[in-house]
Amino acid sequence: MSRRVVRTVCPRNCYCTCGMLATVEDGRLVKIEGDPENPATAGEVCVKGLSYVERVAHETRLTSPLRRNGKGQLEPVSWDDALDEIVAGLWSIRKESGPLAVLHYEGSGSHGALSGLSEAFWNPFGGVTRAHGDLCWPAGLEATRLTYGANRHNHPTLTRQSRFILLWGHNPAETNIHQWRQILEAQAEGATVAVLDPRCTDSTDAADIHLQPRPGTDGALALGMAQIIVTEGLHDGDFLRDHAEGVDAYLDRIGEFPPERTAEITGLEVGAIKDLALSYARRQPALLIAGFGLQRHSHAGQAMRAVALLPALTGNIGIPGGGWQYANLNSHCLGPPPALPASDGVQSRSFPTSRLGRSLQELSDPHLRAAWIEKANPVSQHPRTKEVIRGLAGLEMVVVVDQFLTDTTRLAHFVLPAKTLFEEEDLVNAYWHPYVQLRQKVLDPPKGVRTETEIWRELCVRCGYPTEAFDIDPTERLRAMLPEGHDDALEALRDRPLDLSGQGDVAWEDRVFETPSGKVEFTSEAATQLWGVDSVPGFDALPEGHLSDLSEQYPLQLLTCKTRERIHSQFGNLEGIREVERPRVLDIHPEDAAVRGLAEGDVARIWNARGSAEAPVHLNPGIRKGVVHVLEGRCVPDDPWVNLVTSDGVTDMGFGAVFYECRVEVDLP
Template structure:
């Protein structure tokens, strides 16, 4: 039996090393790669089972499909390319390149995936979403504070005395870090989980704090108030490395624990205890999640938490830091996306993309191409997204299955899985770069994104997209790494660590901000028209901000990630994923609404309503409902029928959790 090392391409913390076991030309098993420096053989169920299920699923699309009045009809690849060339040329000639929207995201990672962008740039440009449906607000927050994003190495948490898992749940979404957290706990490191939900990582914690959804910024400012009041700040660090402390001190002077207790639901004495622990147990490490910034106030929330590390000197110190994401690899690759080829471009804001498409003028959006994403399932306000896609005269979706988005397409092109293609992957959450070879031939007539857009460029006569092998493109992309001894041939021997990323960033300062310091008062934010201080404002749909709305819709709705799936991927592979979706409620909430376990209920928001099955759990706050995101509308599910389109405070992140709902028994 042949064994081939490869890597998971899913957009999560690890990009785990995998081993594909091959027999008679087919993958029969996938195991963890014990030699991989990040996951060291530990993999989740997606890596162990679901990739293989997907590879050989009977529902997989294996030939191009064209929608006709008689339903989906198979096409040859040449006919599919000619159809695209005909339709696209007509739209371009009539409306210009900005009438074409390319919706691409991180459903499957790899350097070669950027070649889809090269195709549209070679056409002269196009319309594209800007911002993020994942991390945008928090990302911009750390750009304002630090100037760029950097991470401590995972192993550095062993140098901490205190770890705050603030909105982060490694036991569900980053199991590769669990051995390190367990080792830290054995060493006596204190672990605190701050999360509205009693998540799986609470099993590791010494203490769980459950603030009201969307109020984390208020909690952080009150902690800062106590730290400053009790003179627990690191004055030497502030004087040398922090900009704007005096103005920040004035801000938090008016945010005592008693005030924050009203906003957060966390008792004032617990806030004081948290401040005492964070201010005295140094070094202290904060690992941030993404849910806490999925509110309209999400960017300032992250800035308020960053500030805690700055005023206590927990930046640039082993065992410290505020770890959100890393931008270490940016600028180290030679871009192959053809960005220099575009002579025009238009950016449509991701958090309100459906409205932006519908409102686009001069020119309107007439064609939509979708790669590596399922926007009809994943964008907020599904009803408006369907309207937006409904106005497209020609929609092309590249995917493995007839997803909610593919069902609205005119043409669907079948793409390969990572096991059927070659690429190089890297993560925004660790320091490693890895080569993924093609393991088996493609199923049916499936083709890689590189193959599809390279062929299409030839059919359309685009000279700036030459026909080159995957290895030739990868060699070009990796060329700037050659001075560090990193080449494609070296990567074929195993993952390579980033040559410049420090284990502990910001030692000795060197912040990439205008002042060269960590900025509590952000000059860049001020120039962008954003409040330069990490103020706290209630989310748009907060019962403390809109009391009339809360009378009709009294519960917070959190739409978190499910540990067994990745966004909308893999739900279609099991009967469980096709069943009516659960909504999780606290037993007291269910009792007050006269809802029984397993009962069908209607969940409604200002956007719409849908049916769910009630599940009761004491892990949910009484003022909150939990519905996992990713379920397909085609299966009668889809929580984004309920979520809102809001522009957040910064970074064009998507405030999915900024949502109040009403639940009634049926």
Template sequence: MSLGELRVLGACPLDCPDTCSWVVTVQDGKAVKMRGNPDHPYTRGALCVKVNRYLEHTQAPDRILHPMRRIGPKGSGRFERISWDEALEEISVRLRGIVDEHGGAAIWPYVGTGTLGYVQGSEGVAGRRFWNVLGASRHFLNICSAAGNTGLSRINGTPGGMDPETFALSKLILLWGTNTLTSGHHLWKFIQDARADGAHVVAIDPIRTRTAEQADEHLPIRPGTDAALALGLMNVVLSEGMEDRDYLENHTNGWENLRAEILRYPPARVAEITGLPEPDIRALGVRLAHTRPTGIRATMGIQRHAGGGTTMRTIAAIPGVTGDWRHPGGGIAYSTSGHIHLNIDTRDDLLAEPVRTLTMTRLADELDESVKCLWVYAANPMSSTADQNRIREKLLREDLFTVVMEQFPTDTVDYADIVLPATMQIEHTDLHAGYGHMYLMWNEPAVEPPGECLSTAETFRRLARHMGLTEPSLYDSDLELAEQLLSSGHPSLTGITVDRLRKEGWVRLNVPQPFVPFTDGFPTPSGRMEFGSEPAYVPSHTASATRGAYPLTLITPASHTFLNTIFANNPELLRRSKGPRILVNPADASRRDLSDGQRARVFNDNGEFEAVVEVSDKVQPGVVASTKGHWRKLSRGGSTANAVVDARDADMGRGAVYHDNLVELSPCTS
């Protein structure tokens, strides 16, 4: 008997600011169609090129559907199917043994951004109650936005900024180090609304991306010198006498220190640092000085270098100097996550004693003999984390008990001892909040999980029960967890309940529209914007280092067809990506006897990877670019760009430095 047709509202879980609302059509228990929700004010009915294939992905033939145990050498990817009882028993015995012999801190729960759910994923730190009971080490998830979050918090008290919808009201839009049409394309509709009303759009980016090609103006800045440009633009604002003196006097601290720093960066000096023509810097500075409101969109790529935190802090000073925070459509938008005030109760009181914190991007350094269990979920560090070759060496340790909860046989799965099958978004309950808009989103499961797949929360509930743990909060249901999240009492959540979210699918935070942050002061101890007295420009490693044998700066931007390493095994999206490629300026290609379509070896002291050369003036001389996200085992040569990326820290927040590495290129000989 036919079950009929259902339309189920859900939300995209992936690491993208747009967190789209979607509608899944279900016929006879099977998901047959997915589309963007046309009723959602930000999604407006559209999904991205990646998520358009999401249903296909959930039904892919390489989906992991059952628990597995390793039967071959680590790295071989050879497993046998086992039952859940067998998996839970083996895991329980191993974890108990590790805790008894080495202490809970010998366990590293390594969670990533594979899902940003507050129930099932990283935003709610899923599983941490369980790990706290065992006394496991803390995991510092710093891979994405840590430097920028810290820099913005130092000046504004929060990483939260503009509501991106208010870009429709901007008259000057600076897309600074962000490729909007690839990474968060829904913002473009609001930019188009602004352009229809006369706004001027400038892309500031080392690469002439698809976004830069659509902008009114593109400034191909030298990587890692953005803070110097910000200082130069503010220098022109001062020379024009257009600083907002009233705003500076009544809403900021430290202006005299910043003013002195700005005066040290006239356009001529900034041109030398950034590689941009002095007239272009001066012209944009004049436009900035006289255009209100100016909205700045700067996302995570801009802060992935040695001076990333300082860069965000200095760019964020601009709307304080110009007074743009007074206006709808003025200010800076990095992430709206600072405006989300859910009650994330990880029950840290369950820890018997303080534990150490292990850092995500330092996996190669910190996965030493003191770590006896690595538990990976919503992450693929073998492909996505820097210093790839050393990570592989550590994952080969026979004394390291590795458990991976996954949907597909990723590079990391190949090194697991036990693999646990994980649900995908249409198969479980979750609560989401976009970091690029002002809406809470509900994801209702549309279909039953295939095979024996379990959600993250259910996996930890079953494991806790199998281990005989008695802490009641370990067994809270998904709906109970969601109700707890909404119980913070913050005014922005007034009127938002689980029942309402399940019925409506999404609800805007209880804030004004248009939303102008900081009208009642900044969330700093003084209530003011804090310019500080630290340096306002910290150059990237590649901007300050002696280049020697490695004269090219490598940046690794997001792919248009993958999201981090998700979808990199989808045959059609893999075909569209054309495999690992590297953009090389014609002058640099000529010096190395490289031609378009040729395979090149990209290398430094860390390692090497192979990529197909694309000779193009989309990058300036001295800069090369290769998109992130490829899997090692699907790439020729068995390495990806992360084989050459350093595991260094940025200046703030221990942020990652994916765009701050020196390499050399040579033709492949075989």
């Protein structure tokens, strides 16, 4: 029997980007373990990582291209026939309508630096339409960039030095298990853990303080906390004098948020807000970790700016154990693949990604006629599901590259089987820890599966486009993508992850910020110039929030949060996951359920003007009254299709999605 253990990395859209050790026996993946060489993930993986053994060899994994036949069914087709017909379709559309009549839609299902090779096809094709922004986190990224100049934070292991940890709209017990381990260690050594979340979660269960503000009122809460901190003289005057810009206007703004008004907006008690603000300011070093949920509404950027300023106000920036944690892009230092064809003269256009459904139908000059979709399941994951379906159904050709059949492949004319992370070597960055990692190849793809690199090359060959970008030795290609001065890092990466950023473990230890003023920007003229928002963060009621006219007809706020067992619509098809995951139910407070005549287990209709979805009722006294919740991530037919009711609005900065700004009513169908 042959047996190998290969160091690799999980490239899912997940905070952790775990180092993994994959054991292969006789050509079969038999075991996944955490890689102890990654200091942040320290030898552990989650249940999804463990499930790769099942996923890679799953009986429903696609191992042949599929083509939709005249009866509307997908049937196997040879690679040559599939690619010939796809190229013929693309060429015909390009000739008649130009390259922008084709959409290249790339999601975040699995990431790696080689995805840049798609340019080797689209550049000579003359361009392509794309989506910009992101469904997940861009308002928070932009708010952090405007405030601090860059997205980075302290090394994860410094969390253990914190004395106060404030988790703002964040549930790391489920979504960042490695961060959670560090938080629990800090708590065991005396740190206070506070959580702001309208729901009860595994994280709130372990917290010392749990407050449940109304969704979408975080900006007001942050400004109100700042008002209390300044009134009590607990702000760091020296830091503000030396390292902050625009403080006077900010102090004027927080004066508009006395505790009583803050309590009225957020639905929290005055005393609870004061206790939280004073505890946060008094216990140093204090670490504020923001999740993505609080920036999934249309005023997200301004709210995130308000929250992000609290660490600077209290002098918690640039010190171990303190800080602002949202995203750490220190590892985002990889270059594009070498030898890509020039992009001179290439046409481009794009639309905010949350608007996919309507853009598919409404873009003109030229109208979209074809879509190439990879690493994504937009029918399940995008808001306004009906519009996405209508948009895709109206195209002449939809090509989906995926490992499994999904809600989106149901609308595809061609489905091309995708490799797994184990089947091609690639470089992977992260967004929580600072490490670049080498995703070493562990297995050959199954017979019938080609890597995306091979697919793009085949398309180029058929079109007579240059193939230099593909003909480079794969190892040398990856080496060329490493940052300057790190040519020899590739060999070292076979043994361990590397922090190539040169930033050190403490973010902004030198108090030099990459903002226009070189300081923390409490007032940002760039925010006004780029996004048309007030230069000072504030709070305005949401168009679809609790103060809107819609709240009378739709009294409940729907949240669609993440869980530990899936990444969006991935993993739910695996037995090992379905055995352990929690059911997908409608969490509703018993009092909200009682006035609607709903009982435990009833199948409820969740609806608004955009559509309706159904889910079994779970009476949950832990959820804030007026808020209901369904886990996102449909991947099997009996999961609720919650994006039928979510909005395709766009955040005030960064072109994000507004999933959590969603008023609904709930009743029996």
